[in-house]
Amino acid sequence: MPSPSNQRSRPQRTPNKVRRAETREAVLVAARSLFVRQGYLRTSVDEIARQAGISKGGIYFHFPDKADIVHELLMNTIELYRDLLGELRDRSKPPLERLRSYMNWTSNLGAREPEAMLLPILISLEFLHTGHEIESLTRSHYDAIHRGLQLTIFDGRKAGVFNKRSGAREQAANIILMGDGALLEWLRRSDVLSGTKLARALQQFILDALLVPDAQQAAVALPAVQTAAPPPAKRR
Secondary structure: OOOHHHHHHOOOOOOHHHHHHHHHHHHHHHHHHHHHHHOOOOOOHHHHHHHHOOOHHHHHHHOOOHHHHHHHHHHHHHHHOHHHHHHHOOOOOOHHHHHHHHHHHHHHHHHHOHHHHHHHHHHHHHOOOOOOHHHHHHHHHHHHHHHHHHHHHHHHHHOOOEOOOOOHHHHHHHHHHHHHHHHHHHHHOOOOOOHHHHHHHHHHHHHHHHEOHHHHHHOOOOOOOOOOOOOOOOOO
């Protein structure tokens, strides 16, 4: 029978369930980085395996197809937005508060997890007009954001806070467009652009475009945006 001292020194084995979860997460992290850096179509399963430090067979154990990987990554991003979209639809809160919460939340997510925000942008372009399930998934994600913003703008107009110089649908689309564009511009020119300054300038630009003059005078300064972390490596 082993002595107590030998029993104490015996290394603990990581449970299979934990090891499988760690492997799955390593695959997702590696794949997201590669998809953002060089695109989904240009990324092979072999490259994902090498970056994750596992075998190709190990990937197929968790994900039968490469599309299954990007599907889970997109679902993870969609889940991040769940509470935010609920807040945009919460009509008990003032419209300006809902809009500012949206802008601050997306700015902070871009600072903490830029790849989580870049992935839907880039994947939506790669799968555009393909009829693939991934195209439907990215479209539904953007549609949900658009509906929340459009409702917020509609309520802001009723409250006399937002102007009616253009359609609410087009104003909502431009908020999304400017947010996506700012993130892409930061990815391209991170060597000369401060993520924090870019986010604050974008927020002010949106408010200047939407608020009626009286609301612009009454609006207080936006809360500080988190300092942005370095963006992912540029696409090759």
